[in-house]
Amino acid sequence: MNVVEEFFKMPMEEKASLYSEDPNKVCRLYTSNINYGTEKYHFWRDILKHHCHPLDDCIKLWPQKPTRYRDVIRTFSIEGKKLGLTILELLTEGLGLESGYFKKDLSEAMLLVANHYPPCPDPSLTLGLPKHCDPNLITILLQGHTFGLQVFKDGQWIGVQPLPNALVVNIGHQLRIVSNNKLKSAEHRAVTNSKVARTTVGLFISSSEDSIIEPAKSLTNAAQPPLYRAFRYKEFLSYYFSMMGDTELALQPFKLPFNRSVIS
Numbered sequence: 464m465n466v467v468e469e470f471f472k473m474p475m476e477e478k479a480s481l482y483s484e485d486p487n488k489v490c491r492l493y494t495s496n497i498n499y500g501t502e503k504y505h506f507w508r509d510i511l512k513h514h515c516h517p518l519d520d521c522i523k524l525w526p527q528k529p530t531r532y533r534d535v536i537r538t539f540s541i542e543g544k545k546l547g548l549t550i551l552e553l554l555t556e557g558l559g560l561e562s563g564y565f566k567k568d569l570s571e572a573m574l575l576v577a578n579h580y581p582p583c584p585d586p587s588l589t590l591g592l593p594k595h596c597d598p599n600l601i602t603i604l605l606q607g608h609t610f611g612l613q614v615f616k617d618g619q620w621i622g623v624q625p626l627p628n629a630l631v632v633n634i635g636h637q638l639r640i641v642s643n644n645k646l647k648s649a650e651h652r653a654v655t656n657s658k659v660a661r662t663t664v665g666l667f668i669s670s671s672e673d674s675i676i677e678p679a680k681s682l683t684n685a686a687q688p689p690l691y692r693a694f695r696y697k698e699f700l701s702y703y704f705s706m707m708g709d710t711e712l713a714l715q716p717f718k719l720p721f722n723r724s725v726i727s
């Protein structure tokens with residue numbers, strides 16, 4: 464976490480070369496307030512986003528400063544991936560799927576997203592990050608020591624307490640689909656505060672873009688028909704981003720009507 468805080472604290476000139484508005488760049492720094500003049504309410508977040516797979520190719524494009532960034536984040540991403548795969552294997556067992564179900568291309572890709580929320584003069588007018596569910600399988604989030612993450616449960620927003628060295632694990636839409644709604648993607652957002660900057664780091668474990676996502680066959684039958692059709696993950700991602708993460712809308716084109724799934 465320290466190395467990411469150090470990154471955001473560097474002077475603007477040191478970071479400028481990474482700034483890009485092209486979402487296809489492997490590593491980029493950008494900000495959520497390019498629409499500041501026109502947006503209904505403001506988002507208060509700077510973002511460093513980069514791929515972590517294949518590691519040896521991606522690492523060459525990661526920030527070169529702070530000088531230890533690549534070493535520290537390399538270890539963090541390797542260990543985070545191991546933890547993610549262990550959690551996925553436990554979920555596999557809990558769901559009753561065959562061992563290793565999520566191994567290989569279903570969990571091949573990984574993205575690191577570092578969020579920096581500067582102190583905000585009036586937090587009532589802003590959000591750090593709007594309400595969303597993550598699109599991927601699971602996210603491992605280091606949320607640091609400052610309150611800001613909230614999860615929507617039973618009709619209300621509940622703050623997720625930052626605990627020293629604890630990681631938050633979020634279930635994303637892909638896991639909801641593969642489990643045929645047995646697992647629910649967690650709806651969450653980040654709020655700002657007027658006193659201190661908040662920095663968080665998420666590792667987004669997801670499928671390779673060409674992999675086929677569908678409810679696991681062993682979890683569906685005549686009584687529990689598949690609730691989603693099969694699709695390529697890249698198709699889902701492009702729709703998800705066009706819907707700005709809206710929870711139910713983002714899933715809509717992938718849902719099967721109940722009757723059709725019973726007949727087929």
Ligand SMILES: O=C(O)CCC(=O)C(=O)O
Nearest residue numbers: 576578606612653663665
């Ligand atoms: O910064 C946080 O607490 C949440 C980050 C998050 O939800 C995300 O990057 O998708």
Ligand SMILES: [Fe+2]
Nearest residue numbers: 595596597651
């Ligand atoms: Fe998220």
